[in-house]
Amino acid sequence: MTNLAIAANGLRKSYGDKVVLDGVDLNVPEGTIFSLLGPNGAGKTTAVKILSTLISADPASGAIRVGGHDLTTAPQAVRASIGVTGQFSAVDNLITGEENMLLMADLQHLPKREGHRTAAELLERFDLTDAARKPASTYSGGMKRRLDLAMTLVGNPRIIFLDEPTTGLDPRSRHNMWQIIRELVSDGVTVFLTTQYLEEADELADRIAVLNDGKIAAEGTAKELKRLIPGGHVRLRFTDPTSYQSAAFALHDATRDDESLSLQIPSDGSQRELRAILDRLDSATIEADELTVHTPDLDDVFFALTGGGANVPTQPKEAVR
Template sequence: MTNLAIAANGLRKSYGDKVVLDGVDLAVPEGTIFSLLGPNGAGKTTAVKIFSTLISADAGVIHVGGHDLATDPQAVRAAIGVTGQFSAVDGLITGEENMLLMADLHHLSRREGRRTAAELLERFDLTEAAKKPASTYSGGMKRRLDIAMTLVGSPRIIFLDEPTTGLDPRSRHNMWQIIRELVSDGVTVFLTTQYLEEADELADRIAVLDDGKIAAEGTAEELKRLIPGGHVRLRFADPAAYQSAVLALREVTRDDEALALQLPSDGSQRELRSILDWLDSAGIEADELTVHTPDLDDVFFALTGGGDVPDQSKETVR
């Protein structure tokens, strides 16, 4: 279990005849962001509940924070923090009172609890609102308070179950910055999210869960390379230049009306340089070169049976 914050082998969980997790293996290195993706009902929240000792697994060997989940759940609880899909904030009391309540639950002394609450409220830019009822907070403020409450016990592993659902884009980006700062302090973050952009932006490694099994796992770039369909599109303003390129190239898809050619490509720097070198050596100048590469949306659709891989432009180089 050295240098692994979470390790699961053969994780299984069923509810009656419904198999939710079917032999899941996961390894999450310390001090990283690990994202678990999957369609609704894939078992993401069930996995979080098992890892955080809220429910038990039917089978599997699981270590969290170096502790065996089955034999030492109390040690696991001491090492983790959990922010669920739904806020744990009590709207009837103030933000400060929510923090002090968590300090009491962690058996901190009155002085230590007040110091910790004040530091975390300042860290999450909630000092001015600390004396106000939490029911008056915006969605982003409540989420920040939720995570601040999670940090009262100084956990080394934090489970964030869809932490930005329902937030506006600005609040979502603020939350991303908070997550990055947590990891820079050495915390391990286990993230489930509905937003593929979020996993792409934050995660060091991503696992795609489908039908109770891990369909694929790797970095965002590794997962994108699993999906075919990448290509480079050359568009010409001069019909003569277009015809010259048609004659010089073989494995291309033509669009005579748009004066455009499509070449298969993995979007790598090496292939892009090769295409540009070829254009220069042939004395052909394209007016626009567009690189089309699969993104995590494409990966998600392909791996979870969501339909055909969409064909979208991801980046344009002129």
């Protein structure tokens, strides 16, 4: 059985009458990327703060273990095994990138020589060597986020919490950060990622949980979550009205759009269903001018589970084989 880097049972947190986390269960295997999605105020950052020992869970919470250590009885051991890159950069703009790194090395109580070696290696790894002795205030947003993550890695943590790490970055910088995250996981690091970029979770995460109103609305792989949402279809468009009418007769279960001469057929987008539709057209000697396949994406899942779309079950269907 795969070891769990993070195991939280019945995670609860309230502020007065405001319930932020209401019995959340989280299980994150070692060496994977786990993504927690949710709208603003859903409790994502609160979960990260609890798991990283920055705040305490409510006493009614169940057992919580991070890096194999009990969060309540061994918080120092938890802190020694984790790194945190928060929503807002921890970079000190008044000093250079190298000085930021050496400051983190001092905070980690590394010997001076080891601290300098670690700082130099990480600056090179994150392509910051040329800018190392320039004030961090001169760095671009992408450079600051890379420096922020490099600072997190000074203590060689095996579990990293990334709380919306690419917010505000341009597409190129975001993709660069994705590559860095993949490389970390390939080295055996576990990443707990919160993000509002659904494409980011789709690209990176091994498993995804959607948090809404303090509870997990659904959890699974990206493929499993997408299968929760109805509405997949194949769209056929025609330029010849006669061919369109013939296709509408052959595909009697299709929804017609007479103005655009297009037909929409419910489909899960599988090769089997697509072949069945094409076989029906071939049998009637009909050829569509355009065929497009639409399958639900994580945007559809997100809106459905957080109140912006169709009702869906709360658990994924059987995993795709």
